[in-house]
Each structure stands twice: as C-alpha cells, then as structure tokens.
Amino acid sequence: MIKNPFRNRTRATLAIIGIAIGIATIVALGMVTGGLQSSTQSTLKAGSAEITVTKIGSGNFGSSGGVLDESLVTDLKNTNGVKDTAGILRVNSNVSTSSGGSGFGSMGGFLVNGIDSSKLALVGIDSVNGTIFTNGSSNEIIIGKTVAQNLNKTVGSTIDIYGTEFEVTGIFESGNFIYDTGAFTSLSTLQNLTNNTGKVSYIQVKVNDNANASQVSKTIQDERPNDLSATTAVDQANRINQSLGMIDTASWAISLLAIVIGGVGVINTMIMSVFERTREIGVLKAVGWKDRRILGMILGESIILTLVAAVVGIILGIVAVEIIFKLFITSQSFEAVLTMDTLLKAFGVALLVGIVGGLYPAYRASRLAPTEALRYE
C-alpha cells in the first residue's frame, strides 16, 4: 500500500517537488530565525553591560570607524545610575592563514578587542579556560572558543597580530556569538599596536541594580546628543525581534502558500490516482472493504506523499542554508540554527497539506458506486 502514491512516478515527483520547495523555504527561514534568536538571547546575559555607547553615526559596535576618547569611559561612569563602564577598542586581526586555520583566516581574520582585564564581566566573559591576560604590554591574549577551534589554537599557542606575536593564555566561551568568534587583549597594548592611543571603539555601560537601563541610556544620550549614540541591549533585542517577527510572518505566509499550492497539487495527484484505480476500488468494495477504510487508504497515501515531500524539503532547506551561509555570510555574524520548532512546523505543514489535499479525493473514492467501478475498464 505504501508504494501506491508513487505508481505514477512523474506525477508523484512533481507533487513532491512542489511541496518540498515550500517546506524548504519554511525550514530555511526557520533556521535563519533560529540563528537570530539564539544570538539575541546570548547578548542579554546577566552580569554584562546593558548599554552600548558608540560615536554617533558609527555602526552598532563601533566596528566601522568612529572612535571615542578614552576619557569618556570615566566621564560616563559618573553619570547617575551607572555602576561601571568599560572602554573597548575593536580591530580586525587580519591574521595570516599560515597558521593552518580551516578557511577561517581567509575570511578577513577575527575581531580583536582591547579591554581592561578587570572589566571582562561586562562583556559577558566570567570564566576563562586558562588565565586572563595581564594589563600592560605583556602581549597576552584570550581567544573565543570558535577562534580556538577554527585556528587550531590552544593555551600556550601564539598568534600573530599586526606583526606582533601574542601568547594565548586562555580560551573563553561567553555564549555571545560575536565575542566567541573574537579575542580579547589588554586595551593599552592594542591601542599602542594600532596607533589608537587614548581611543576606544565603544563603551559598555552597566547600570546600578535598581536603575532603569533605558532611562540611563536616555540620560547619556541627552547629555551628548551630537556626539554619542546609546542603545540598550533590550533595544537591540527588540530591533532584532522586530525583524524576527517579520521573517516569522513571511514564513507563515509562505507556509500558507505552500499549503494552497501543495494542496492543489496533492488533490490533482490523488484524484488522478483514484480515477486510474477505479476498478481496483470496486474490487476492494466487492470483498467487503468499508467506505471508511477506502477513505483512510487514499488519505494515508496522500499523507505519505506529503511526508516524503517534507523530508526532501527539510534536507533541501538545510543544504540551501548551508550553501548560502558558506558563500555569503562570514562566521562573524551568526550561525543558522535548526530548531525542533522549525522541524515540527515543516512536518505540520506537510501533514496539513496531505490531509487537506487528500480529503476530497479520498471522499470521492469512498463514495464510488461498486457496480460502476467494476464496469470501469
């Protein structure tokens, strides 16, 4: 019985391809949403700073130029409601690929952050495998676990940054994707090395336990409206959540489209199949099969068809996302994540298409008059 939906190869294949494309889109969008979700969740880690201050007009994390004066780090600390601040200088390592990295280095290196070693908690790093770098010009560095994996580095290895050898003293896992694909070293060392003495790219601000982050952020912003831009992690998360919401809506719209188009394809496939098997259905009725069993048989075949399409679509979606990420998105942004939710949704949509598309043909088959069916050659 299982083989029945595939008796007409071409028709079954066409129906499967149609539904599979819809499912693949759902899975691909789901993986992107899943990835964005897990990266926002990690930025909201407890203990880390709530507010990011950058030079106005520069990118979110100050990665696109626009440095701030280091004196601001202390100034901001004196703002009402602020518990602690940390200045961070961020540069691209431009590390050479000779170190045997698996293609990671060729993507333009990783981000090196200079920070006061006592402020690491503010960026979500509270434990290090090994030891933390010392402040000053000791040329020590701690690297994120992703960097360690990609560049094949362990504690004690050396890394060449701006022509200077750094010793890896520790490996950390902050849970924040951006940090885990980067490294931290002494602020002053990095400032000297990159001719940025007295400069930082952005400032992380941690507010007092009883203070409202949005309010503090607003205060900072209002004090230097032409100079600084302050965003809270919540703001950022909200912004990302908004785009997540949009992707989610798109995903549901595509699901709906897949249900409609796939449903029509399945109806067509199954009606043709029932039509071709009129005689066979007559025989089944003659041997005593109840209408319900015939309905169940055709409906079951329809569902098998769409579940096969779901499996094909899921594989297609994963492969497509992997390829797109490999080609266009460097590992510094974020990873695609396939969640259980996405898988359930894919199978759910397929099941729905199978039921919706199979119901009418199955009903028709169950209501065939046996004598008519048996006259049919």
Next chain:
Amino acid sequence: MTEENVIEIHNLQKTYDKGKIKALNGIDLEIKKGEFISIMGPSGSGKSTLLNMIGALDRAEEGTIKVAGIDLMKTRDLSEFRSQEIGFVFQMHNLVPNLSVLENVEIPMYETRVKSEEMRRRALELLEAVGLKDKADKNPTKLSGGERQRVAIARALVNHPSIILADEPTGALDSKTGDVILNLLKSLHSKEQVTLVMVTHEPYVAEMADRILHVLDGKINNSS
C-alpha cells in the same frame, strides 16, 4: 424463508439511467444452500446485475431479496455482509496490481478481526489449494490469466463465505485454461460446501451445474 434456501428473491427490479434501462424486470428465484447454479443469457440481459444484487454491490428499487438470512433491502451497511458471506470472482481485473499475490488473497480479511499471522496462514492455505503457494510473493501482473483467476478464487474463499458469485470466470481465458478453472471451482464447491452461482456463455460449462437459469430481458425464463 425456508431453512435450506440461501438465496430468496421475489419480483426484484432494478433500473439504470433514471429508469430508462430496466436491467432487472421482476426476478423470482430461490437457491438452496450448497447448490451449483449456472446462469446463461444474451449479453445485456441482466446476468451481471443479478449477481451484483445477490452480492449486495448495489440496491434494487422493488421486490425482496434475502441472502444468507439477511434482508438486503433493509440492511444499511452491507460491507460486512459482503466480506462474510460473499466471494466474488469476476471475468478479469480481479486483482489489485500493486499488491503481492498473498496480499491480494488477504484483503477480504482486513475488515475482520483476524490477526495478521492468521491472515497469512489462511491465505497461504488457500493459495496451496489452488496450486499457487510458490507464487505468493509475486506481483499479479507477472501471472498468467489462468493463474490470476486461481488467485481470485482463493481470495473469494478466504473468509469462508456461504456463496461464491462467479461472473464469466473463464470468459477471458482459452478453453484449456478455462477448464482448469472450472474444475477447480467445481471441486472447491463440493469440498467447501459453498453455494456457487456462475454466469457463463458456454453451454457445456453450464451443464456442469446442478441447475441452469436462463435470463432474458431482466427476467428468468423458465421454459427450460
């Protein structure tokens, strides 16, 4: 209804195309348990329609029909009756092409409470009786016409029915193969003590039966 009549039909009428075609025009018929009846008559005279009425594949408009003690005019769901009391053998296209020979014999048991091992055992037993046990796992499309009819006969018997309805079972076979099928039907009829109603065009085939019925224009012609 007398004790030994397995089929009792009175004034049965069946029309098609909204009354334009009178397929059965007042059939009166009684068949005893265990009888072997052959039905003859020209094409379009209503033989198949009569068989379909007995097998509860369709309903008549007028008259009464009782088969194996069941009033077919009044019973709502007749699928159980079909599976328990009737075994059909048609002229051709009896088998489901995508199922194995064994599965084809098993399908009438799907609506019963028989367990799957028992289904298999019973189906193999009947395939052995028709000499096709070694073909059990084959696809029916790989079988000859005569072999397919033997599978259909095995299937017709699988639920121990009280009546076998055979509508020109040898009509698509050459006479030699046809004779094998007839002998098989006849021997199973006596062995299983089942009532056998068979439509045929061949007078010598009809002669094998206990009684011959002639159908003409939807009526039974009693002149013979």
